[in-house]
Amino acid sequence: MPQLNPAPWFAILIFSWLIFLTFLPPKVLAHTFPNELTTQSTESPNTQAWNWPWS
Incomplete structure (x- = not known):
């Protein structure tokens, strides 16, 4: 199975x-x-200060 060989995938990872x-x-x-x-x-x-007319 080629997925178990880390050599090409590691190189692709590093180059990317x-x-x-x-x-x-x-x-x-x-x-x-x-x-x-x-x-x-x-x-x-x-x-x-505001001048409130109703207070």
């Missing part, structure tokens, strides 16, 4: 992982976000 690790990461890392991230300001917003 080498192909995946050499071609896929640059393609995945080349993607960019469509919107640039903006940092939030550290200033707190100016909040005022």
Whole structure:
């Protein structure tokens, strides 16, 4: 039974992982976000108390 001989299957496994690790990461890392991230300001917003007319 050829499934019990690990030599060709192990080589196929190693070569396939080498192909995946050499071609896929640059393609995945080349993607960019469509919107640039903006940092939030550290200033707190100016909040005022509400004037409730019924209280």
